[in-house]
Amino acid sequence: VQLQASGGGLVQAGGSLRLSCAASGLTFRLYTMGWFRQAPGKDREFLAAINGSGARTNYADSVKGRFTISRDNAQNTVYLQMDSLKSEDTALYYCAADRYASSRSFSPNSYTYWGQGTQVTVSS
Numbered sequence: 001v002q003l004q005a006s007g008g009g010l011v012q013a014g015g016s017l018r019l020s021c022a023a024s025g026l027t028f029r030l031y032t033m034g035w036f037r038q039a040p041g042k043d044r045e046f047l048a049a050i051n052g053s054g055a056r057t058n059y060a061d062s063v064k065g066r067f068t069i070s071r072d073n074a075q076n077t078v079y080l081q082m083d084s085l086k087s088e089d090t091a092l093y094y095c096a097a098d099r100y101a102s103s104r105s106f107s108p109n110s111y112t113y114w115g116q117g118t119q120v121t122v123s124s
Contacts, residue, residue, distance in 0.1 A: 008118030019080040021095030032101040033078040037091035056103040
């Protein structure tokens with residue numbers, strides 16, 4: 001299984017970015033997908049998750065209303081649309097996958113497969 005995250009970069013506060021995570025080596029539609037982030041010196045933080053069909057999503061309070069998770073099962077890709085970005089959103093962003101996690105799986109330990117991370121830097 002491979003997860004390839006992309007789309008990070010440098011953006012001004014208030015701007016937007018869309019992250020993508022392309023998956024291979026798995027039956028994508030059967031896997032719950034999650035997005036996490038980790039800032040220097042901090043624990044890995046749950047952001048959002050989506051179930052295999054895409055019908056169910058959940059978000060951390062810190063990003064609810066600003067970030068949107070979605071998936072395209074035909075393209076084996078999950079997305080994270082990030083709007084109204086703040087300086088505190090600066091972190092390394094990871095996608096994750098698990099066959100048995102639910103969209104309410106908030107712990108990093110619930111996910112088996114991880115992408116390599118993509119850096120998001122928000123300037124104030």
